[in-house]
Amino acid sequence: MTNASPLAAEDVMKAMEGLGSVDRARTNRLRVIVSPERVREAILRAQGSLGCDHVIQIGIVDNGRVFELHYHLTGPHRTVVTIKTELPRDDARIASSHDLLPPAGIYERQIHDLFGIVFEGHPNLQRLILTEDWPEDEYPLRKDWTMRPDRRYGGSTPEGT
């Protein structure tokens, strides 16, 4: 499986036809930009015709306007195929891809906890990373989040520990 020839931009374009534009972010990284509804379809196509069998990361960026999700996939060809999509800040929800990419369940849970993005269809989208008594509606990695002095963020207890 090693040292298969790298993917050409044309291959990716052909595979992702009709989903969105493809550009080359780096010599061995190709990026396709799709709409949120079609992410699952793009992942399926990447797994099918592009032979991607490994998910590197689901990167997330809060750029102040929208949330960007980057699904970094790779395969025996060792070329990174990035599927990028943008979610609005006020209603950030997207279909979960935990059944397509088994490790994605983890990454989605982390993103949910820190950014508050809802992955629809995820079997167990619960708090795991922040402390149990962290306020429910606060997502610390959002750009506009700050700690409010009037709130208790868990950890220390009132009796002065």
Next chain:
Amino acid sequence: MKLSERIVAWARLKSPWIILFNSGACNACDIEVIAAITPRFDVERFGILAKSSPRHGDILVVTGPVTRKQVKRLRMIYDQMPEPKYVIAMGACGATGGVFRGLYHVVDGVDQVIPVDMFVAGCPPRPDEIIDGVVKCLELMKADMKNGGKAWRVKAPAPAAEPKPAAVPGTEVTA
């Protein structure tokens, strides 16, 4: 001191068993503490053993800035230890929070949660420094036994802890 007290005091100094607790450190302190057990440094020479059950420990070695999630657990481990017990806070993080000071998920230092008897400086402290810290802690223990408990060390009431800054995490100047 009576003879029996003297023997007990001697035994305590010769047999400090330590418990290692990672309260959110970067592992560097932990591996240096474990390195102190291994042949190059070999703390068993001084009777120091690393124990696993907090019920058996004399000295609790805490590494790391305490994360909010670990506060409760650290407190529980401390409560489980039998008296007389001592706490050593390891490294810059254990003392003040180190590079993590002011981040949203840490409470800045072990002494915010449990009483600390000794701080060991360094990021991370070398194993030699850790051994030195334990030895200094033993001297403190000796002084405590001479003065009948830890109370003599309290000279003036500590100033009230400052409230946690509400600024954006990471913008503060680190200590």
Next chain:
Amino acid sequence: MDPGWLVLYVFVFPGLLFLLAYALFMEYVDRKLGARIQNRVGPPFFQPFADLVKLLAKEDITPEDVDPPAMRAIPILAFAAVATAFLYVPVIGSSPLAFPGDLIVVLYLLTLPSILLFLIGWISRSVFSTLGGVRVATQLFIYEVPFFLALLGPALAAGTWTISGIVEWQRANFWVVVFQPIGFIVALIGLQAKLERTPFDIPEAETELVAGPWTELTGRKLALMRLAVDMALVTGAALIAALFLGGPSIPWVLEPGWLATLAGFGSFLVKTLAILFVLAVVRMAMGRVRIDQLNDFGWKYLASAAIVQVLIVLFLNGALIA
């Protein structure tokens, strides 16, 4: 025997006091040997004593929901059982308390600490202790049978159930280990398992169960329990030395009597330390096995080996008589 001497025998030498001192010394030798094998310096000689005194002086916590008298009584019982067992093992010549069947009593008394350890794990109300206790009991069923069978061999050969009698028989004939090597090895493995030392430290597996049944023990209880195990090490080593290596007897006659006794005591020390050396090296050279692997090993090989040894002894006995 003069009652004054008997009191001296039970409480001072080679009874309680000597046993305590020798147990602490054995622990020191064990730890030091281990440290040297591991390329370390190891603890100073007073270390076990310092540990003991420190633990005795520490706060004694009884966990919630635990019956305090039971928790207090168990370590004392374990301590007493082992201390009693040691009285029947010859240290300087035969034991004055010997009676027919004392081998069975000693074996029973040596089993008690394990059962008590199981009990203390069970009543501690902590998951680690309970699981550790269950493992102690499981392990007990695995090693006890081969251990007993292996110790049966010398008794069958000598035709007596007193330990001192077996020692006498060996003085008259030769060391049991010469014609029962399998039994000797099985007995050593059984002792290692009984004392829960690597590779059989499954009940107190630090990395899985914190400290197993020991987890909730503090202060005095921990001190007494540790001491009981150290004493069991001495008693077990002395028992095997007596049954297989001729105990304190020496093959030649020495005059006067006190010199012979002294030489006997010397041979006791040498033999027990030699056994300890073997046990310590095994402890250091191996990892811990899993309980199911121990089960396989114990019943498949250890028990069969012990039975084969017993059969061989029976056959030889028959052949000699015929």
Next chain:
Amino acid sequence: MPEVVVPIGPYHPALKEPVNFKVIADGEIIVRLELDLAYNHRGIEKAAEARDFVRVVPLLERVCGICSHSHTTAFCKGIEEAMGVTVPPRGQLIRVIVAELERMHSHLLWLGVAGHEIGFNTLFMWTWRDREVVQDMLEELTGNRVNYGMNAVGGVRRDIEPPLVARCLKRLSPLEERIRKYADMVRHEPTTLARFQGVGRLTKEQALAFGTVGPTARASSVDYDIRRDDPYIGYADIPFDVVTDGQGDVFGRTLVRIGELLQSVRIVRYALENLPPGPVRVNTPRGAPKAEVLSRYEAPRGELAHFIRTNNTDKVERLDIRTPTLANWTSVAVSLVGSNLADIPVVVAAIDPCLSCTSRITIVDPGRRQTSVMSWDELRAHGIDFYRRKEGV
């Protein structure tokens, strides 16, 4: 015996780092496993957005004390890529030397810890003694034993003098000999074999499906190594082999790590002997232009990915770190169900979990979190169904 819940961690002697599994055991057999891992979450990613590049590097060094060089190198090379800066060859090779020494110390550490997990303390003591040799080299090269402080954006901060090179080269040969001895020891010691072989087995398909990386994947014959597949900091010119193994169990992972130790010795020796002259660092602009970089790095535990977004300032807009341990967790949770309680430490240790890396942000629960107690048959059915669903993809 009824089912017992065994809480492993967050304070637990097997893992000196905080992690919590609620292991539901039926006697000795693990029925279910619930993971809770973020005890070390400190919020480094948020802090990285608020500090400039110069101050982020020491911060990232403390993501994890064991793989501190990995995180800083991944970050620095990402920022350098965004700035369009090339590090001089000498600086690159010094980075490689430190990186491979770090791999050696990490793998030796792992070997000792794995020995400790099965109660084989002598192996633990011996490997840690030899690890001190590596630590000495690191200390002489960088000035620190653990958090090296070696990397900076644009190169490294200290140069290596020729006498030091000679001293390091002299230390490598005895070390290599010792490593070969450990390889021999692990292959022949009966209790080690009994505890390692056939434990925590992952097939190649499972390893791929659960997204494992690093030695865990390579032990299941997944031939995946960023150093070769996406060469960075001069690995393209260095001769080395990617070690794989077909056994897929803990024993296979041990063999892979020992093989990698020998490869690391080879790389360090090559790099020390072929250090080119020249500067070790270039000056870089204060800010970085708008860019988006996925910086991948082969850390001791596997592929480490830093997703960096810059926006014309001297601060990153977003730094998203995916650590190797996080990628490997799913496989652990799956391979533990149905195995023995005694195997937990060694299976968990086999991926060499680095929890302070992982919990800097997150975590996991691969299974469904039912509170009902499953019978053994139900569990089997669940297991079969689980694998079918996962592998069907």
